[in-house]
Amino acid sequence: MKKDVTLTVKGKFVNKYKSGYPLISKEAIINFNEVTEEGTIIRLVDEKNKFIAKGYFGKQNKGYGWVFSRNEKEQIDQSFFENKLRAAINYRESFFNNPDTNAFRIVNGEGDGLGGLTIEYFDGYYLINWYSKGIYRFREYIINALKGLVEFKAIYQKKRFDVSGKYIEDDDFVAGERGTFPIIVKENGEHFAVYLNEGAMVGIFLDQRDVRKRIRDSYANGKNVLNTFSYTGAFSVFAVLGGAAKTTSVDLANRSLGKTIEQFSLNGIDYDSQDIIVEDVFHYFKYAVKKQLKFEMVILDPPSFARSKKIVFSAEKDYKNLLKEAISITADNGIIVASTNSSSFNMKKFKSFIDQAFKETKRKYQLVEEFSLPKDFKTIKEYPEGSYLKVVFIKNLP
Structure with a gap:
């Protein structure tokens, strides 16, 4: 990773970011052209150079990156992602304990402080959706964090890097043992066939x-x-x-x-x-x-x-x-x-x-x-x- 880049937020957007808005947009930044490489850690400051937040640069159809933290001293490292994923998994504890449903989301992007990323659970299989090359730059941290926090049959991924939201065809298998598809999941006692290896759509x-x-x-x-x-x-x-x-x-x-x-x-x-x-x-x-x-x-x-x-x-x-x-x-x-x-x-x-x-x-x-x-x-x-x-x-x- 290159060193952090400091971006200055225009005055009329400062309060919006201070109050917790997570999506980094081009129109909110004065010196936006100073960051070019996706995955770069960016510091947001006001026009007096006072720290507001830090996040990463990553192009997707919604914007140009996401805020990760409002703590200037917090490092975006392995422990950062472990803490975020642990909190997200704990929040869904009731879903893991539900005998009638075994397909649900365990990370919902900015809702869990990880904009540009979703992770879903399908009866022991985990599916990671990467929505920009920027968030994909942190893949080792995120995959290692997930491996350390859960037991899994396999981990799969979908790369949705195209800014129009299109899917990039690739080998979706990440870790564990390759599944035999479809896998049959339960939702409120009923059953659905799910495919984690057939392009962007999984079936539900x-x-x-x-x-x-x-x-x-x-x-x-x-x-x-x-x-x-x-x-x-x-x-x-x-x-x-x-x-x-x-x-x-x-x-x-x-x-x-x-x-x-x-x-x-x-x-x-x-x-x-x-x-x-x-x-x-x-x-x-x-x-x-x-x-x-x-x-x-x-x-x-x-x-x-x-x-x-x-x-x-x-x-x-x-x-x-x-x-x-x-x-x-x-x-x-x-x-x-x-x-x-x-x-x-x-x-x-x-x-x-x-x-x-x-x-x-x-x-x-x-x-x-x-x-x-x-x-x-x-x-x-x-x-x-x-x-x-x-x-x-x-x-x-x-």
């Missing part, structure tokens, strides 16, 4: 755990359920296990068919009795309207940004119109599960999209309940963007 998004449970336990019974942007069909699995009359899973990706069949089969569900459709969700909405289909539950969990041959979808710009499409095929008193993982707007803004969509379709609605990230996805109040997940259950009133 852990942040929706509480939402899936609620659908199973309180909403699905007897309902005809449409699951859009269905990926591997996790919501559909929980809906069927909650007594849904039928599920229809729609996703554009060809892999979604086989993956959804796999998840159904794992849970003893006859997949032939469910509809699994590989199609652009927007095309399916038009088909459903034409055929006058109605669903008692519609699940909307689109990516923040998606592109197909004819459509570019951005949650911030287009979620209202997506909701309008969903409203048109939702039965009276039916439930729409509106979800977004976009960090570019907050829950208040999201609810405004919901309100606009219902007003423009001349429908009435009731907000039934809402969800954000589960406990293992730890966040900090100084970085509200980190609490990205927003889920609202909406009743489509007659």
Whole structure:
């Protein structure tokens, strides 16, 4: 590592960083061009050269690095990462002791003081996600710290260095004994197939755990359920296990068919009795309207940004119109599960999209309940963007 670089924070940003904001941005720094090598330790000072914080330089889609410490004397060394990981693991102690769930997050980036890094646990297997070359420069410290703190079957990694968030193909195995995939994990008593060796996606998004449970336990019974942007069909699995009359899973990706069949089969569900459709969700909405289909539950969990041959979808710009499409095929008193993982707007803004969509379709609605990230996805109040997940259950009133 090169020696530390001192960066001066512009006056109007000083209080923001002093109060605990962790993301280092280009516009906040006067002499930003003085740091070029990712992984460099940077000291943030005010214009009077008074210490504010220290962190590292690492480009990712969110910014240019993260604050690690507000203690000027703290060294960013092996013991630093051991202490951070130990605290993170202790915080999730209840998850390790849960017999019904063995897949969860143990490090959630800046929520655990380690911006640019996440670590997930899958029944004895650990998966490290590196979001910049900068954080990857500390890999030996972090991997050694993890090895020293936990017993593991194997450790895998994903390199997500591209600033657009793309995945870098590489050998994902790090340590232990290579797994035989899929590995079968439990979530609230149900089962999912997980692949740690097939590119960026492993087969399940852990942040929706509480939402899936609620659908199973309180909403699905007897309902005809449409699951859009269905990926591997996790919501559909929980809906069927909650007594849904039928599920229809729609996703554009060809892999979604086989993956959804796999998840159904794992849970003893006859997949032939469910509809699994590989199609652009927007095309399916038009088909459903034409055929006058109605669903008692519609699940909307689109990516923040998606592109197909004819459509570019951005949650911030287009979620209202997506909701309008969903409203048109939702039965009276039916439930729409509106979800977004976009960090570019907050829950208040999201609810405004919901309100606009219902007003423009001349429908009435009731907000039934809402969800954000589960406990293992730890966040900090100084970085509200980190609490990205927003889920609202909406009743489509007659």
